[in-house]
Amino acid sequence: MSDLAVPRVLRRTHGLWIAQGAAILLLAVLAGVVIGETPLPLSTVAAVFANRVWDAGLIVDPIDVGIIWSYRLPRTLLAAACGAGLALSGVVLQALVRNALADPYLLGVSAGAGAGAVAVTILGVGGGLLGISGGAFVGATLAFGVVAALARAAGGGSAQLVLAGIAGSQLFNALTSFLIAKSANAEQARGIMFWLLGNLSGVRWPDVVLAAPVTPVGFLICLWFARAMDAFSFGVSSAASLGIAVRRVQIMLIGAVTLMTATMVSLVGSIGFVGLVIPHAMRFVVGPRHARLVPASALAGAVFLIVADIASRMLIPGQVVPIGVVTALVGAPGFALILVRNRRRP
Amino acid sequence: MRLEAKSLGWAAGSRRIVEDVSLEVAPGETLGLIGPNGSGKSTLLRLLAGLLTRRTGTVLLEGAPLTTLSRRDIAQKIAVVEQIAETSEALLVRDVVELGRTPWLSALAPFGAQDRAIVAQALEAVGMAQMAGHSWATLSGGERQRVQIARALAQRPRILILDEPTNHLDIHHQLSLLRLVANLPVTVVMALHDLNQAMGCDRLAVMDGGRMVACGPPDEVLSTARLASIFRVQATRLRDPADNATVFRFLCHEV
Numbered sequence: 001m002s003d004l005a006v007p008r009v010l011r012r013t014h015g016l017w018i019a020q021g022a023a024i025l026l027l028a029v030l031a032g033v034v035i036g037e038t039p040l041p042l043s044t045v046a047a048v049f050a051n052r053v054w055d056a057g058l059i060v061d062p063i064d065v066g067i068i069w070s071y072r073l074p075r076t077l078l079a080a081a082c083g084a085g086l087a088l089s090g091v092v093l094q095a096l097v098r099n100a101l102a103d104p105y106l107l108g109v110s111a112g113a114g115a116g117a118v119a120v121t122i123l124g125v126g127g128g129l130l131g132i133s134g135g136a137f138v139g140a141t142l143a144f145g146v147v148a149a150l151a152r153a154a155g156g157g158s159a160q161l162v163l164a165g166i167a168g169s170q171l172f173n174a175l176t177s178f179l180i181a182k183s184a185n186a187e188q189a190r191g192i193m194f195w196l197l198g199n200l201s202g203v204r205w206p207d208v209v210l211a212a213p214v215t216p217v218g219f220l221i222c223l224w225f226a227r228a229m230d231a232f233s234f235g236v237s238s239a240a241s242l243g244i245a246v247r248r249v250q251i252m253l254i255g256a257v258t259l260m261t262a263t264m265v266s267l268v269g270s271i272g273f274v275g276l277v278i279p280h281a282m283r284f285v286v287g288p289r290h291a292r293l294v295p296a297s298a299l300a301g302a303v304f305l306i307v308a309d310i311a312s313r314m315l316i317p318g319q320v321v322p323i324g325v326v327t328a329l330v331g332a333p334g335f336a337l338i339l340v341r342n343r344r345r346p
Numbered sequence: 347m348r349l350e351a352k353s354l355g356w357a358a359g360s361r362r363i364v365e366d367v368s369l370e371v372a373p374g375e376t377l378g379l380i381g382p383n384g385s386g387k388s389t390l391l392r393l394l395a396g397l398l399t400r401r402t403g404t405v406l407l408e409g410a411p412l413t414t415l416s417r418r419d420i421a422q423k424i425a426v427v428e429q430i431a432e433t434s435e436a437l438l439v440r441d442v443v444e445l446g447r448t449p450w451l452s453a454l455a456p457f458g459a460q461d462r463a464i465v466a467q468a469l470e471a472v473g474m475a476q477m478a479g480h481s482w483a484t485l486s487g488g489e490r491q492r493v494q495i496a497r498a499l500a501q502r503p504r505i506l507i508l509d510e511p512t513n514h515l516d517i518h519h520q521l522s523l524l525r526l527v528a529n530l531p532v533t534v535v536m537a538l539h540d541l542n543q544a545m546g547c548d549r550l551a552v553m554d555g556g557r558m559v560a561c562g563p564p565d566e567v568l569s570t571a572r573l574a575s576i577f578r579v580q581a582t583r584l585r586d587p588a589d590n591a592t593v594f595r596f597l598c599h600e601v
């Protein structure tokens with residue numbers, strides 16, 4: 001193999017990878033639309049799409065149209081955006097914080113979102129201007145601000161950020177519990193608990209439109225900084241000595257993570273383990289270099305959450321299991337498996 | 347490339363770690379930095395590389411203050427090998443050395459055939475070519491040190507800043523590293539522990555309690571009086587009959 005031939009070969013395999021990734025994602029979305037309590041044949045799905053996209057005028061049962069177009073497709077797309085966003089957030093945080101346990105909820109974002117949502121529903125903060133999602137978004141960003149400020153005041157290291165994140169999460173979780181205990185009735189409390197555990201049931205098109213741009217933008221930012229994230233392998237100081245504008249890269253990447261996580265949590269509640277397990281699993285498959293890890297994690301996250309959503313609809317007939325419960329049920333043993341298989345040689 | 351420091355200082359809280367250090371390193375020169383533990387060698391090296399914030403004084407690179415240059419510009423000119431390099435990522439040796447190309451790459455200039463050749467050459471230079479596919483985590487301390495030096499070489503710098511580069515190395519690799527560094531057409535600033543090895547530098551700077559207390563040719567700097575006052579050892583100068591070089595023998599009288 002001559003040296004000159006290598007880049008061309010690489011580029012061809014790039015194209016192949018992208019095509020394969022797109023195909024896998026498409027299949028997963030199709031599965032999300034087809035599988036459910038009422039299984040719908042592919043032909044019906046194709047007809048609904050033809051009608052919607054090209055005005056084909058095919059005759060389809062309006063109930064099937066409703067299930068496919070208004071119910072399953074938006075929630076499947078949001079599941080994909082959400083899974084990819086959470087997995088990307090995990091990749092970024094594990095690279096920047098240099099801690100294997102870093103995940104999107106580490107920065108207190110999820111706890112803040114919960115507190116914000118509760119403040120809106122129970123206390124009526126925002127006077128009806130903020131919906132539950134708006135409240136969650138504000139809470140998430142606020143919590144991250146508190147955590148970042150605390151980490152800075154403590155000296156600004158990655159260990160400080162982890163500790164500040166724990167403190168911030170505890171604070172906002174306590175705030176949530178306090179608000180629920182003080183003012184919620186049993187009905188409200190149950191609703192909030194359900195929402196906090198992650199839930200895609202209420203997802204409609206406006207939610208998808210809101211979330212859809214966030215994940216691709218976050219993905220491109222992560223891909224753009226893939227080499228910079230590699231450079232953080234030996235720490236912040238080493239990254240700086242390799243020519244990385246550390247502060248700027250940190251702000252861009254943490255900004256992208258906060259935006260993605262806050263958006264997802266505010267739309268679907270907190271879905272644990274995706275941000276933690278998917279990047280680790282993908283490291284195992286494609287290695288630690290971010291040029292591969294970023295796209296692989298985004299894809300795996302999207303597919304994983306689509307599958308988890310299908311499972312959450314199918315596990316108990318007639319009832320939806322919170323998707324956060326499904327991801328944790330699969331994620332925790334998955335994580336244990338990765339830990340054991342990856343164990344350091346003594 | 348010329349590197350200059352003007353009354354450089356750095357404090358941790360109220361404690362001054364490095365104070366008022368001025369020095370000038372000529373293009374192509376090898377400057378050795380010696381001094382007891384905790385005398386501020388590592389801190390001074392990090393200051394010279396522009397890696398510490400809240401510093402006082404200035405560092406000039408070819409006459410331009412470091413603060414006016416971007417991190418990328420600096421990294422194309424200065425490569426640093428720190429005393430400790432640790433990662434939890436499952437990187438291969440080759441991955442680590444490829445990191446050295448970071449300042450030369452961008453989204454529009456991706457890693458190419460030339461970068462691959464530079465990485466291979468750097469691995470060859472430190473004798474790690476046959477271990478390119480090994481996992482970093484499984485390397486010994488000395489092998490890791492050599493890989494980090496290969497990474498620095500792959501950066502194709504004009505100035506190399508090395509913090510105790512011969513630590514962990516066996517005697518063969520210590521000497522071969524020093525020869526490699528001496529033969530490179532770059533400016534070198536390195537902290538050294540072995541005073542006999544320090545004799546091979548063009549000039550030596552001596553740190554003590556955060557201050558630079560001497561700077562000059564090794565023969566002048568390493569006087570027995572200075573060795574007694576700063577390193578607290580009694581030194582005897584010997585001559586190696588083979589090449590008439592000066593060698594030290596040290597005795598410690600304290601308990």
Ligand SMILES: Nc1ncnc2c1ncn2[C@@H]1O[C@H](COP(=O)(O)OP(=O)(O)O)[C@@H](O)[C@H]1O
Binds near residue numbers: 363381
């Ligand atoms: N970030 C820091 N905060 C507090 N003290 C520091 C810091 N960095 C270095 N020091 C102290 O400064 C002194 C000099 O350290 P260093 O430059 O590593 O010395 P050397 O490399 O000569 O052994 C040591 O006493 C060390 O404890």
Ligand SMILES: [Mg+2]
Binds near residue numbers: 387509
């Ligand atoms: Mg030191």
